[in-house]
Amino acid sequence: MLAVGTAVEGSAGYVAMEQVNGTLNGRTGTFALQHSGTMTRGTPQLTVTVVPDSGTGELEGLSGQMSIVIADGKHSYEFEYKIAAEVP
Numbered sequence: 181m182l183a184v185g186t187a188v189e190g191s192a193g194y195v196a197m198e199q200v201n202g203t204l205n206g207r208t209g210t211f212a213l214q215h216s217g218t219m220t221r222g223t224p225q226l227t228v229t230v231v232p233d234s235g236t237g238e239l240e241g242l243s244g245q246m247s248i249v250i251a252d253g254k255h256s257y258e259f260e261y262k263i264a265a266e267v268p
Contacts, residue, residue, distance in 0.1 A: 195215060
């Protein structure tokens with residue numbers, strides 16, 4: 181992860197790469213996530229995307245995006261994804 185803060189309070193940015201290894205809806209494999217986030221004077225913007233063609237095993241063909249939801253001080257994740265039936 182790389183992060184940069186600015187002289188303006190509440191403004192910053194970060195990028196990160198993450199390798200995920202596990203089971204998704206009964207399918208086992210790995211995939212990579214790419215994070216890109218900014219904070220503009222306290223207003224956050226975040227994109228977490230599955231790196232194209234990074235899925236392995238039963239997760240081959242995985243694509244999608246993840247969002248982090250903050251409610252009542254707790255973090256949770258929403259992952260919208262699809263797995264292509266055939267990969268070229």
